[in-house]
Amino acid sequence: DKGGWPSFMAKEVSEEPEAVANTLRGRMRDGQVVIPELDGLDGLFAGITRIIVIACGTAAYAGMVGKYALEQWTRVPVDVELAHEFRYRDPVIGADTLVVSISQSGETMDTLMAVKYARERGAKTLSICNTQGATIPRESDAIVYTHAGPEVAVASTKAFVAQITALYLLALHIGRVRGSLSPTEAAQQVLELEAIPDKITRILHLEQARIEQFAAWMADTRSVLFLGRHVGYPIALEGALKLKEISYIHAEGFAAGELKHGPIALIEPGQPVFVIVPSPRESALLHSKVVSNIQEIRARGARVIAVAEEGDAAVLPFADEVLRIPLAGPLFEPLLAVVPLHIFAMGLATAKGLDVDQPRNLAKSVTVE
Numbered sequence: 001d002k003g004g005w006p007s008f009m010a011k012e013v014s015e016e017p018e019a020v021a022n023t024l025r026g027r028m029r030d031g032q033v034v035i036p037e038l039d040g041l042d043g044l045f046a047g048i049t050r051i052i053v054i055a056c057g058t059a060a061y062a063g064m065v066g067k068y069a070l071e072q073w074t075r076v077p078v079d080v081e082l083a084h085e086f087r088y089r090d091p092v093i094g095a096d097t098l099v100v101s102i103s104q105s106g107e108t109m110d111t112l113m114a115v116k117y118a119r120e121r122g123a124k125t126l127s128i129c130n131t132q133g134a135t136i137p138r139e140s141d142a143i144v145y146t147h148a149g150p151e152v153a154v155a156s157t158k159a160f161v162a163q164i165t166a167l168y169l170l171a172l173h174i175g176r177v178r179g180s181l182s183p184t185e186a187a188q189q190v191l192e193l194e195a196i197p198d199k200i201t202r203i204l205h206l207e208q209a210r211i212e213q214f215a216a217w218m219a220d221t222r223s224v225l226f227l228g229r230h231v232g233y234p235i236a237l238e239g240a241l242k243l244k245e246i247s248y249i250h251a252e253g254f255a256a257g258e259l260k261h262g263p264i265a266l267i268e269p270g271q272p273v274f275v276i277v278p279s280p281r282e283s284a285l286l287h288s289k290v291v292s293n294i295q296e297i298r299a300r301g302a303r304v305i306a307v308a309e310e311g312d313a314a315v316l317p318f319a320d321e322v323l324r325i326p327l328a329g330p331l332f333e334p335l336l337a338v339v340p341l342h343i344f345a346m347g348l349a350t351a352k353g354l355d356v357d358q359p360r361n362l363a364k365s366v367t368v369e
C-alpha cells in the first residue's frame, strides 16, 4: 500500500526519518548504546584485529560510510569489500577477523556466499539486515536488525540510512566493549544520532519540493557527476547509483581528490556536478579543499550543485544551486547529505515519466550469483 504516495519510493523516502528513529529505538539507555541482540556476545569483539565489511550496491556504500565511524570509535582497521569480489581472492581471514555483512533483503546470494565462506574460514560473522529471519542473518553468529520497515521500491533508500545508523550503533558498542571509547564520548555520539530523524524531516520539509522542481528542469541531462570527500565520497557514489538505476542517465561518483588525477577531463561547459560539501565548522580543512575543487570545475564551465550545510556561505559564489542540510557532526553528515540525492534521483525519473519503483532490468533482491 503506497499510503497515498505516487510511488513506493516516494513513500520510502518520506520514511527515512522513521527508519533511523526505529533503528535507534530500544538500543539506547542513559545516554549509552545497549544492543539487546548482542547481550553475552562480547567475545565476538574481544580478540579481533580487523573488521571486514561485505555487501553489494547501496549496502556496500553504507559500509563505506560505516568504516569511518568503526575505525574512529573502535581503532580496529576496517576494510569494505564488495561481497562478490571478496571470496575469489583467497582473503586473509581467521578467528581474529569480524566479518560484518550488510543486506536489506538478507537474501542477496553474493553476500550470503561471502558470509558462508568467511565462516568456513573461522571468521566471526555479524549480519546487519532489514528482514527478520532472512537467510544471511540465520547464517551469521550475531545479528543487528535495521528497522526501516519493508522496502518495496527496487532502489534502496530508507534501508540505506537505517544501515548507516545500525553500523554507528555497532561501532559505539564495539568501542565501549573494547574500551577504545569513553562513556562521555559515546554519549556525545548518541546525542548526535538521536537528533538525525528531525534533521532529515527538516530537509524533507524545506527542500523536497524545490529539489523535485529542479530535477524536473534537469530531465534532459545526459550525464551527471557526483563528487565527495571523506564520508561524502560514498554519498557521491550512492547519488550516482540511484540516478543511473532509476533514471537511466549516465552518472558517476568520484572522490573529489581524484579530480586532477583524471576525471576533471570530463568537465566541459554545462556539465552538471553535484558536490557534497563538508561542514566548515566541523572540518575547516576538508571544507576548504572541497571548495577549491568546486572552483576548479567551475572555472571549466561545470554547473555546480552543492549539497552544503545551512549557513555555509563560502559555496555561494561558485554554486549554481545549493541544496541545504542541517548542521551535524562530521560523521553524521552522510545521513543528511544523501537525502537530497535520493529526492533528486526520484524527481528526475518521475519527470521523465519512468516507473521509479520498478526500473528496467533490476530485481529487488538478487538471489543468483
Ligand code: F6R
Pocket (backbone or CB within 6 Å): 056, 057, 058, 059, 060, 102, 103, 104, 105, 106, 107, 108, 111, 154, 155, 156, 157, 241, 242, 245, 364, 365, 366
Ligand atoms: C540500489 C540497490 C542495490 C542493493 C543491492 C544489495 O538502490 O537497491 O544496489 O543495495 O542489491 O541488496 P541487499 O541490501 O538486499 O543485499
